[in-house]
Amino acid sequence: MLEAAELGAKLKKATYEQRLPQLRADLIQAQQDLRSAGFSVIVLIAGDDHRGCHAAINTLNEWLDPRGIRVHVFEDPTQEEAERPVYWRYWRALPAAGRIGIFSGAWMFRAVADRLCKRTREAEFDVALERIRRFEGELADAGTLVVKFWLHQPEKPAVAELEKVREHPERYGAFGRTDQAMLDDFTRSMKVVERSLRETESAAIPWHLVESTDKRHRDWTIAATLLAALQRHLGRGAAGDPAAATAWYGTPDHCSILDTVDLAQHLDKDDYRKLLAKRQRKIRKLTLGHNAASPTAVLVFEGWDAAGKGGVIRRLCAAIDAPCYDVVPIAAPSDEERAHHYLWRFWRHIPRRGHITVFDRSWYGRVLVERVEGFAREDEWRRAYAEITDFEEQLVEAGIAVCKFWLHIDRDEQLARFEAREQTPFKRYKITEEDYRNREQWPAYEQAVNDMIAHTSSEFAPWH
Amino acid sequence: MLEAAELGAKLKKATYEQRLPQLRADLIQAQQDLRSAGFSVIVLIAGDDHRGCHAAINTLNEWLDPRGIRVHVFEDPTQEEAERPVYWRYWRALPAAGRIGIFSGAWMFRAVADRLCKRTREAEFDVALERIRRFEGELADAGTLVVKFWLHQPEKPAVAELEKVREHPERYGAFGRTDQAMLDDFTRSMKVVERSLRETESAAIPWHLVESTDKRHRDWTIAATLLAALQRHLGRGAAGDPAAATAWYGTPDHCSILDTVDLAQHLDKDDYRKLLAKRQRKIRKLTLGHNAASPTAVLVFEGWDAAGKGGVIRRLCAAIDAPCYDVVPIAAPSDEERAHHYLWRFWRHIPRRGHITVFDRSWYGRVLVERVEGFAREDEWRRAYAEITDFEEQLVEAGIAVCKFWLHIDRDEQLARFEAREQTPFKRYKITEEDYRNREQWPAYEQAVNDMIAHTSSEFAPWH
Numbered sequence A, B: 001m002l003e004a005a006e007l008g009a010k011l012k013k014a015t016y017e018q019r020l021p022q023l024r025a026d027l028i029q030a031q032q033d034l035r036s037a038g039f040s041v042i043v044l045i046a047g048d049d050h051r052g053c054h055a056a057i058n059t060l061n062e063w064l065d066p067r068g069i070r071v072h073v074f075e076d077p078t079q080e081e082a083e084r085p086v087y088w089r090y091w092r093a094l095p096a097a098g099r100i101g102i103f104s105g106a107w108m109f110r111a112v113a114d115r116l117c118k119r120t121r122e123a124e125f126d127v128a129l130e131r132i133r134r135f136e137g138e139l140a141d142a143g144t145l146v147v148k149f150w151l152h153q154p155e156k157p158a159v160a161e162l163e164k165v166r167e168h169p170e171r172y173g174a175f176g177r178t179d180q181a182m183l184d185d186f187t188r189s190m191k192v193v194e195r196s197l198r199e200t201e202s203a204a205i206p207w208h209l210v211e212s213t214d215k216r217h218r219d220w221t222i223a224a225t226l227l228a229a230l231q232r233h234l235g236r237g238a239a240g241d242p243a244a245a246t247a248w249y250g251t252p253d254h255c256s257i258l259d260t261v262d263l264a265q266h267l268d269k270d271d272y273r274k275l276l277a278k279r280q281r282k283i284r285k286l287t288l289g290h291n292a293a294s295p296t297a298v299l300v301f302e303g304w305d306a307a308g309k310g311g312v313i314r315r316l317c318a319a320i321d322a323p324c325y326d327v328v329p330i331a332a333p334s335d336e337e338r339a340h341h342y343l344w345r346f347w348r349h350i351p352r353r354g355h356i357t358v359f360d361r362s363w364y365g366r367v368l369v370e371r372v373e374g375f376a377r378e379d380e381w382r383r384a385y386a387e388i389t390d391f392e393e394q395l396v397e398a399g400i401a402v403c404k405f406w407l408h409i410d411r412d413e414q415l416a417r418f419e420a421r422e423q424t425p426f427k428r429y430k431i432t433e434e435d436y437r438n439r440e441q442w443p444a445y446e447q448a449v450n451d452m453i454a455h456t457s458s459e460f461a462p463w464h
Helices: A013-035 A050-063 A088-092 A106-114 A120-141 A155-167 A177-184 A186-199 A215-233 A242-249 A269-287 A309-317 A376-399 A413-421 A425-430 A433-440 A441-456 B013-035 B049-063 B089-091 B106-116 B120-142 B157-165 B178-185 B186-199 B217-233 B240-251 B269-287 B307-318 B363-367 B377-398 B411-423 B425-430 B433-440 B440-454
Strands: A041-047 A069-073 A100-104 A145-152 A209-213 A298-302 A323-331 A356-360 A401-407 B041-047 B069-073 B100-104 B145-152 B207-211 B297-303 B325-327 B356-360 B400-409
Touching: A013 A050, A013 A215, A013 B356, A013 B433, A041 A050, A041 A106, A041 A215, A050 A069, A050 A215, A050 B041, A088 B411, A100 A106, A106 A177, A106 A186, A120 A145, A120 A186, A120 B120, A120 B377, A145 A186, A145 A215, A155 A177, A155 A186, A155 B049, A177 A186, A215 B089, A242 A269, A269 A309, A298 B106, A309 A401, A376 A401, A376 B120, A376 B425, A413 A425, A413 A433, A425 B013, A425 B157, A425 B363, A433 A441, B013 B049, B013 B217, B041 B217, B049 B069, B049 B100, B049 B145, B049 B217, B089 B100, B106 B120, B106 B178, B106 B186, B120 B145, B120 B186, B145 B186, B145 B217, B157 B178, B157 B186, B178 B186, B207 B217, B240 B377, B269 B307, B297 B307, B307 B325, B307 B400, B363 B377, B363 B440, B377 B400, B377 B440, B411 B433, B433 B440
Parallel strands: A041 A100, A041 A145, A069 A100, A145 A209, A298 A356, A298 A401, A323 A356, B041 B100, B041 B145, B069 B100, B145 B207, B297 B356, B297 B400, B325 B356
Antiparallel strands: none
């Protein structure tokens, strides 16, 4: 999940300075429109990079009209606050209709910090996350626009900064217990963060994960995302073509998690054959003599057209004992499937103990093809992230290993493969007009894949 | 909560037989309309009276067109089911669009039974309830109509029946472990039930609590409620005046929890004075020398106009040490309050440790006056039940005692008091035209009070 904010995203100074005046003008305009609207806005800025959070809030404060906003920083509870229910201080700070409240850390950082510093146990942490869900849900139900940002830094810069702060608190501000916990075990800390984000995500109130290493990228992303959310909630799109406007406000320097895949990786043909045979023998051994101790697994293959899903699945299944597995190819749903919840047709194929089900394409169609082609409405595919995570969690809880693979190639490689297929008689059937049509949508799919990985790569079912 | 289904509700045979043909015809019509609608219907019939559940399902089966429905009874998991995630069997049983699935007990009864028989611990029970919330929420999000009934019998008939079953299982069917658990400790069992109902209630998928002792009342209520829900979801009201139709379909033999209050209770004047003085001394002792050990409490007074809220509060507060308490009279919200979430103005007045806040009317206005006068939309006041319970739970968790009183008089007594007030010069100001206007709405308020108590009387903050 957090890997989607570890891409080294940067915004060039020239682009930033050229576009900023327009963004700021649009923000002020949206704020003016908000004044007479019947709802309030809560901007929650939290993150493992909490120095970044403070800096981002300062920027937002500078860019917005100060008369319509109020910033709330929640330190340790005051005596007044400690003597009342935990959420008392948050309720008191809620902005009135027409106004924006900027909340620094607040309920979210509190829940994460308590767990990081082991002030809460696992079960209490669960309760705290459930409390957040309810609180934010009640606000959203009442029409409040809640926009949540989580600011993340990759381990290296984060640890470097934390060590700097520990050395020179007089220069960089207090070094707190949460900082210490992150330095002690960064991996565990990020697991706590991922769990918190996952459990408090909903279609109505999604998390916006922001890579905060580059200041310009951070501030631009926050302001532009807030602006888009405001305009949507006000029922006003940006002027002109909405798609163009989205592109304009989106992070100008394009950056996708797929870019981090090293496409130059290569395996020598002989090595490949030896390795493949070895792995296949291992798989055969695991599944042979199919019984209750055999592994139960769901394998999900997604990827670009011509990325090689079919070949991988064929070589994999060649190794599995036949009664142990099923391959389920997913195409457009049947009439019966269409008359049910979109997850129903996948639930049908869940393997029993000791079986393996291989999905050639899967429920991720909801957030890929259905999103890109407009078969699912935006609220539907946004909601699907949480539904899918919930679904996979149930599989894992039942003892099923869930392995998800995205087979990645670049656009040129795809074209080369398309052309090669057309030259090979027994592969020609695989290439249709639609494949070329899908190719046109490459950037839209890239965005969808990026969001999919950001939202559904959980510790119990990560994407490979 | 369950006390709202312990009223001895009965439906007269003559009324039932006279109205039934119309109800059945309307049900069949709604089912026909459903066929071409794009959504499916899940009717969950669960209850502590599970023999009643089976009987009710048989009736429903008889009244509906069998071609459009399917009944699913979930016994102990089969081998096939046991080897898969728990919800696999529920997903498989989901009806297609245009069809009705009647689920007997299912996920709800399973969660309750596991806890009753101590197969799950408290934390696991929490997880099971959360799972139900998510599952039902996902179905509702996808447009499925979920109609849930909980069939309840009061302790006496329930225990009598359970004993009968234990004696003669050959005649009445198997006597199960859940039955034994209920016989062992009925009070604990009902606490588990109340908690389950409370935690799985939402505005989109409310529980319909059905008193199941009288067969006709039970079957009529279920069928009429299902019909109303179907018609609403189909976007069609009943023909003609909707209010009249609702009245027609509502339980024909009027029955409210307020009817169970014994209005003939009387205290002799001398006894009253002695008792009052004694109680006041006790209260004074508790609150004197106000310190951190003093009780923290929120007292809520609601009741009919002229029921005597003012007098009770005056006599109560006369006993409390002055720095310890505040009386907060609740009238129409101010502009500032109106610009916030409706609970915001109550959060403001939450007492700190050692203080008592007395609310003269309260957040319950949301489900009383705002419901009856139409100031809140139906989805708003329905949602408020869960929001209020959540709010009060947070107070109790913070160590605040929450005591809620409904001051009840009957309609004649109210009129007599209105007239007496008009005769007393220093009380005349209390009576306005509005009081007489509100009197006209008595039946609507009675319904609202009944629903309020059914939905918000929790074990941590019961209504008195």
